[in-house]
Amino acid sequence: MKNNLLLILLLITSTVVFGQQNDKVTGVVVNASNGEVLESVNIVNLNQVVGTATNSEGKFQITAKANDTLHFSYLGFKSIKVRVTNDWLKFGSSKIELTELALALEEVVVNQLKLTGYLVVDIKQVPIINNNYRYSISGLPSTGYEADSPGAITKIVGSIFNPADFLHRMFGKKPNEMRKLKKMKEDDEIRNLLATRFDREMLTVLLQVERVDLDEIISRCNYSKGFIQTANDLQILDAISECYEEYKVLNRNKKY
Template identity: 70%
Template sequence: MCMRYLLILFLCFTTVNSYSQDSTNTKLPTRVKGTIISSSTNAPLSEVNIVNINQVVGTSTNDDGIFEIKAVANDTLLLSYLGYKSIKVRVTNDWLKFGNTEITMTELALALEEVTVKQLQLTGYLKVDMMAVPIQSNNRYRISGLPGQGYEAGRPNIATKVLGAIFNPADFLYNMFGKKPNEMRKLKKMKQDDEIRSQLAKRFDREMLLVLLQVNKYDLDEIVNQCNYSKDFINTANDLQILDAISECYEEYKVISRNNKRNKGKKKGRA
C-alpha cells in the first residue's frame, strides 16, 4: 500500500512539473522582430514605416532594415515605404517563437499623371491683374503637433454644427462614427503615439487611416467634408492633419450625441 501511494505521488509530481514546463515554453513574447529587404536588390530598407493595426503602435526600420514592435499572435502589421507596395503581415506563433523574420517588399512602377498649369494673363495694370488672382476666403486653424503651422478650413462655428446635428440626427456623421466606435478608439490611440504621428506628418496617401478606419478613400473624404472642412483642405492636408480633423469632429459628435440623449430623456420624463 505504501509503495502504491508513493507511486501515485510520484506520477502527480511528474505531471504537474511537466505541465509547468510546457506552460513556460509556450509563453510567448510580446514583441516581434523582423528585417525588411527589397525584392529587386535584396538590400535592407531603412525608414520603412511599420504600424501594428491591432495594438495601434508604430515604429520604423533602422539602417540595417531591422525593426522591433509590440505584438501578439494574430496581430496585423501594416508595412509601407515610398516607392514600394504596402503589405499587411500577420504575426504568427512561429514568428514569436523563432525570432527575427525576413520580409520582402516589392517596388511599384511610378506613373506621373498629366498636370495642367493655368497661367495668369497679366496686363501690367495692378487693379486688373489683382482681379485675375483666385481668392480663397477660408480661415486658417492651428493643428496639434505642428507648432507654428496652420491649415485652412472653411468651417462654421460649433454652434452651427450643433444646430445642424439637432435637426438632422441620422446624418452621415452618425452613421459613420456611431457604427465604428472601435475604429475611432484606434484613431484616438494613434494621436497618442509619437512614432505614428511623425509618420503621418510626412504622408498624403491616407493609407494608414483607411486601414484603421476600415473605409475607402471616398468615405474618408466624405467624413472630412461632413465635418465642414473645405475641399482645398481635403486635397492638400497631410495625413496627420486629417487625423486631427476627424478626431476633433468625433469629439464634438460625442458631445452632441450625449446632449441629444439627455434631451430625449427629459422629454420622456415630462411625458
C-alpha cells in the same frame, strides 16, 4: 515527490517566460528586386494599433500575437499586409519583401497670365485665394470649426448637428474602429508616423474606410478644402477626433 513538484514548477516558469518573450515579432524589410534593406519603413499592427519603423539596418520589432495583421508601407513601394503566425512568434525573425512601384510624373500645365492693360478684364484672370477661418463655438474649449469664407458661418451653424451622426453611421456598426481612433491618438509611435504622411493610406487601413469616405467625414465636420488637401495624416486624425468630441459635448444626452 519533491522532484515532481520541482519539475512542475520549472514547466510553469518556462511557460510564463516563453509567453512573455513572444509578445513581439522581429524581422527585416528588404527591396524585393535587389535585397537591399529598407530604412524607415512604416509598420503598424492593425489589431493592437501600435506602430514602429525599421532602423538603418532594415530591422524592426513590434508588439504582436498570433493572427494579428501587420501593415507595411514605404514611399515608392507597394504596401502589403502580413499575418503573424505561431511559427513567426516561436522561431524569431522574418524577412519581409516590398516591391517597388513604377513612378510616373503627371503632366503639369502652366497657364501664363496674358494681361490686357484693362483692370476690369485682367482682374478676372487672377486666381482666387481661399482664406480659411476657424469659428469659436460658445461652450467648447477648442477653437471651433473651420470654413472656406466668412459667409460659410450659416452653413456651420446649420450643419453642426450632423457630423457625429455621420461618424456614427460610418463606425456605429464597427465599434472597434472608434476604439482604434482613440488608441491611435494615444500611441506616440503611430502619431509620429502619421505626422510624416499625407497619403491617408494608413488612416484608411486602420479605420477600415475608403479615402472618399474619409474626406467626406472631414468635410462634414466643416473643415475647408484647403485643410483637407494640405493637412498631414496626424492633423486629419486629430480633426476627426476633435469633431466627434465637440459634438458629444453639445449632445450629452445622446449615447454613441
